[in-house]
Amino acid sequence: ATQLNPSVTFLGVFRDYVVNFPQDTVSPVATLNGLATFFTEIHKPFVDPGVTASDNIEGNISSKYEVIGTVDTSKVGPNYLKYVVRDLYNNVSDTLRRTVFVILNQTGPSITLTPPSQVYVEVYNKYLEPGFSAKDNQGFPINNNVVISSNIDTAVLGLYTNLYTVVDAFGLIATAQRTIAVGDTTRPLIIPKGNPFEHQVGTALDLNKVVNILDNYWSSNFITTTIQGSVDVNSVGVYFVKYVARDNSGNLSNEVTVRIDVKDTRPPVIKLKGITPMNHEVKTTFIDPGVTVSSAYWPTNLIVVTKRGSVNKDILGDNIIWYIATDPSGNKDSVSRMVRVLDRTKPTVDLLNVNEVNLPRWQVYVDPPVALIDNYNTDAQMRSSLVIINSLPKNSEGKPWGDGLGLFSVRYKVTDLSGNISHEAVRKINVIEATGLNSVMNIDRIMSIYPNPSNGLINLRLAEFLSQDVSVTIYDMLGNVVQQQTIKGNVLQVQEMDLTNAPKGFYLIRIQTGDQIYAKKIQIN
Numbered sequence: 001a002t003q004l005n006p007s008v009t010f011l012g013v014f015r016d017y018v019v020n021f022p023q024d025t026v027s028p029v030a031t032l033n034g035l036a037t038f039f040t041e042i043h044k045p046f047v048d049p050g051v052t053a054s055d056n057i058e059g060n061i062s063s064k065y066e067v068i069g070t071v072d073t074s075k076v077g078p079n080y081l082k083y084v085v086r087d088l089y090n091n092v093s094d095t096l097r098r099t100v101f102v103i104l105n106q107t108g109p110s111i112t113l114t115p116p117s118q119v120y121v122e123v124y125n126k127y128l129e130p131g132f133s134a135k136d137n138q139g140f141p142i143n144n145n146v147v148i149s150s151n152i153d154t155a156v157l158g159l160y161t162n163l164y165t166v167v168d169a170f171g172l173i174a175t176a177q178r179t180i181a182v183g184d185t186t187r188p189l190i191i192p193k194g195n196p197f198e199h200q201v202g203t204a205l206d207l208n209k210v211v212n213i214l215d216n217y218w219s220s221n222f223i224t225t226t227i228q229g230s231v232d233v234n235s236v237g238v239y240f241v242k243y244v245a246r247d248n249s250g251n252l253s254n255e256v257t258v259r260i261d262v263k264d265t266r267p268p269v270i271k272l273k274g275i276t277p278m279n280h281e282v283k284t285t286f287i288d289p290g291v292t293v294s295s296a297y298w299p300t301n302l303i304v305v306t307k308r309g310s311v312n313k314d315i316l317g318d319n320i321i322w323y324i325a326t327d328p329s330g331n332k333d334s335v336s337r338m339v340r341v342l343d344r345t346k347p348t349v350d351l352l353n354v355n356e357v358n359l360p361r362w363q364v365y366v367d368p369p370v371a372l373i374d375n376y377n378t379d380a381q382m383r384s385s386l387v388i389i390n391s392l393p394k395n396s397e398g399k400p401w402g403d404g405l406g407l408f409s410v411r412y413k414v415t416d417l418s419g420n421i422s423h424e425a426v427r428k429i430n431v432i433e434a435t436g437l438n439s440v441m442n443i444d445r446i447m448s449i450y451p452n453p454s455n456g457l458i459n460l461r462l463a464e465f466l467s468q469d470v471s472v473t474i475y476d477m478l479g480n481v482v483q484q485q486t487i488k489g490n491v492l493q494v495q496e497m498d499l500t501n502a503p504k505g506f507y508l509i510r511i512q513t514g515d516q517i518y519a520k521k522i523q524i525n
Contacts, residue, residue: 023089024056024057024087024088024089024091025089025091026055026056026057026091027087027091027092027093027094028053028054028055028056028058028061028064028085028086028087028091028092028093029053029054029055029093030051030052030053030065030083030084030085030093030094030096031051031052031053031096032049032051032083032096032098033049033050033051033052034049034098035098036097036098036099037098037099037101038098038099038100038101039100039101039103039106040071040073040100040101040102040103040106041073041102041103041104041105041106041107041137042073042074042075042076042102042103042104042138043073043074043138044073044137045073046071046073046100048067048071048081050062050065050083051065051083051085051096053065053085053093055085055087055091057087057088057089058087058088061085061087062085064085064086064087065083065084065085066083066084066085066086067081067082067083068081068082068083068084069081069082071100071102072102073102075102076102076103076104077101077102078099078100078101078102079099079100079101079102080097080098080099080100081097081098081099081100082095082096082097083095083096083097083098084096104170105136105137105168105170105172106137107137107172108137108168108170108172108173108174109134109135109136109137109142109145109166109167109168109172109173109174110134110135110174111132111133111134111135111146111164111166111174111175111176112132112133112134112176113130113131113132113164113176113178114130114131114132114133115130116130117178117179118178118179118180118181119178119179119180119181120180120181120183121152121154121180121181121182121183122182122183122184122185122186123154123155123156123157123182123183123184123186123216123217124154124155124216124217125154126154127152127154127180129148129162130178132146132164132176134146134164134166134174136168136169137168137172142166142168145166145167145168146164146165146166147164147165147166148162148163148164148165149162149163149165150162150163150180152180152182153182154182156182157182157183157184157217157249158181158182159179159180159181159182160179160180160181160182161177161178161179161180162177162178162180163175163176163177164176164177164178183249184216184217184218184247184249184251185249185251186215186216186217186251187251187252187253187254188213188214188215188218188223188245188246188247188251188252188253189213189214189215189253190211190212190213190243190244190245190253190254190256191211191212191213191214192210192211192212192256192258193209193210193211193212194210195258195259196238196258196259196260196261197210197258197259197260197261198261198263198265199231199233199260199261199262199263199265200263200264200265200266200296200297201233201234201235201236201262201263201264201297202233202234202296202297203233204233205231205233205260207227207231207241208225208227210241210258210260211243211256211258213225213245213253215245215247217247217249218247218248218249222247222248223245223246223247223248224245224246225243225244225245226243226244226245226246227241227242227243228241228242228243229241229242231260231262232262233262235262236262236263236264237261237262238259238260238261238262239259239260239261239262240257240258240259240260241257241258241260242255242256242257242258243255243256243257243258244256263329264295264296264297264298264327264328264329264331265329265331266295266296266297266331267325267327267331267332267333268293268294268295268298268303268325268326268327268331268332268333269293269294269295269325269333270291270292270293270305270323270324270325270333270334270335271291271292271293271335272289272291272323272335272337273289273290273291273292274289274337276336276337276338277318277337277338277339277340278337278338278339278340279340279342279344280311280313280339280340280341280342281341281342281343281344281345281375282313282314282315282316282341282342282343282345282375282376283313283314283375283376284313285313286311286313286339288307288311288321291305291323291325291335293305293325295327297327297329298327298328298329302327302328303325303326303327304325304326305323305324305325305326306323306324306326307321307322307323307324308321308322308323308324309321309322311339311341312341313341315341316341316342316343316376316418317340317341318338318339318340318341319338319339319340319341320336320337320338320339321336321337321339322334322335322336323335323336323337342418343374343375343376343377343416343417343418343420344418344420345374345375345376345420346416346420346421346422346423347372347373347374347375347377347382347414347415347416347420347422348372348373348374348422348423348425349370349371349372349373349386349412349413349414349422349425350370350371350372350373350425350450351368351370351412351425351427352368352369352370352371352448352449352450352459352461353448353449353450353451353452354368354427354444354448355427355428356427356428356429356430357427357428357429357430357444357445358430358432359392359402359408359429359430359431359432360402360431360432360433361402361403361404361405361431361432361433362401362402362403363401363402364395364399364400364401365390365392365399365400365401365402365429366445366463366464367388367390367410367427368427368444368445368448368463369448369461369463369492370386370412370425371450371494372386372414374416374420376416376417376418377416377417377418381416381417382414382415382416382417385414385415385416386412386413386414387412387413387414388410388411388412389410389411390408390409390410390411391408391409391410391411391429392408392410392429392431402429402431403431404431405431405432405433406431407428407429407430407431408428408429408430408431409426409427409428409429410426410427410429411424411425411426412424412425412426412427413425443511443518443519443520444463445463446462446463446464446466446470446511446513446516446518447460447461447462447463447470447511447518448460448461448463449509449520449522452522452523453522453523453524453525454499454522454523454524454525455500455524455525456498456499456500456501456502456524457496457497457498457499457500458496458497458499458509458522459494459495459496460472460487460494460495460496460497461492461493461494461495462487462489462491462492464492465489465490465492466489466490466513467489467514468489468513468514469486469487469488469489469513470486470487470488470489470511470512470513471484471486471511471512471513472484472485472486472487472497472509472510472511473509473510473512474497474499474507474508474509474510474522475507475508475510476502476505476507476508477505477506477507477508482499482502482507483497483499483502485497489513499524502524503524504524504525505523505524506521506522506523506524507521507522507523507524508520508521508522509521509522
């Protein structure tokens with residue numbers, strides 16, 4: 001079967017050989033990879049471990065193995081496989097056997113954490129779980145079976161661990177672990193207590209107390225404050241101080257500059273002299289007790305006190321007086337006093353010098369007029385509260401009269417509109433035997449003349465209405481007429497005669513109405 005022919009030869013000497021190789025009758029040698037009994041999971045691809053084979057001629061022919069049989073992974077149970085190897089001369093190895101058991105579970109569940117594996121959480125913030133994925137041996141999700149064990153405390157700095165554990169239906173366990181770092185990256189906050197911050201000159205100043213330093217985690221004991229600048233507390237002026245704070249986590253605050261104004265900020269002290277409320281008697285001059293002032297910085301004589309309000313001494317009621325103290329720095333303080341204008345003075349009943357009356361027996365007593373005198377209320381205002389008690393007996397008409405001889409009295413009390421009650425005034429009544437002289441000569445029966453003695457101003461008041469006018473003549477002790485005046489008989493108001501220009505001494509006042517004449521001695525001091 002030589003291939004030598006003229007078409008492949010050209011030049012030279014050729015010798016044609018035929019080489020005959022002997023027949024190969026040696027079978028390959030094969031061994032199983034892995035165990036003869038093999039386990040695989042249901043519904044998962046079966047990967048055959050194969051065999052290892054060698055041949056005396058070809059060497060390693062492991063890839064030439066043949067498999068007899070199949071593995072059904074859709075159901076649980078044994079599967080039987082046979083392996084043989086053939087070389088180029090069709091020599092066949094010994095038959096190898098493997099039993100493949102399809103089982104339910106062999107690898108167990110798996111759990112995969114959603115990145116990152118280490119999470120940072122700012123202190124006091126909520127930890128947010130990145131998530132995870134858990135599957136059983138079939139690849140179906142079983143996230144609901146995952147139990148997370150955690151020691152995290154976001155209120156305390158530190159490293160914490162979340163342990164994720166999942167158990168499948170066969171009791172097989174898978175775990176994963178995530179590290180959580182709770183840290184502090186928040187800067188401290190410097191808040192000035194005022195900008196500008198006002199400070200009282202002449203008093204000590206702690207610069208640390210000019211600002212408030214707040215931190216999200218660390219207390220003030222773990223915060224270091226750096227202060228740049230100084231303040232002369234004894235000199236009024238404007239100063240600037242810089243503050244920087246570092247917390248125990250190493251976080252630095254922003255630099256804050258505070259303006260500090262050293263000045264007099266303390267208001268003067270003003271105090272009342274006397275008391276408040278203060279009671280003051282109506283119609284009397286009010287003397288203000290005033291106030292006292294002092295200052296921590298300014299001399300007293302430089303503090304100006306302004307008064308607002310006044311006391312109306314002539315009207316009952318409450319009056320408010322404000323005192324405002326102002327120092328040269330413009331600081332102010334004030335205090336008020338209430339002044340209550342009251343009527344605490346008792347009224348009086350003036351008998352108009354008619355302290356004693358001679359009443360002829362069997363005559364009806366006609367009470368001479370009295371004057372009601374008060375520091376605030378008028379006679380007319382008090383007249384209705386006048387109480388008169390007459391000890392004379394009364395006649396059939398209910399009028400007091402001189403039924404029997406003896407000494408009797410009329411007692412008077414009056415109450416003013418403030419409730420003050422007068423002392424009792426007493427007028428004596430002498431009931432005497434009736435004579436013409438006694439009846440005619442009693443001037444007090446028709447007119448009151450008061451005061452007596454006087455300073456020259458004499459009040460005249462008729463006791464009752466008269467049918468005729470009254471002629472009044474005043475004589476000196478030599479019989480000279482000093483003054484004359486006519487009083488209408490139907491006028492009961494007080495009439496005044498002015499003798500202030502007359503010399504001091506005694507005078508005689510003569511009163512005539514019709515044919516009745518009365519006389520009385522008066523004195524001018």
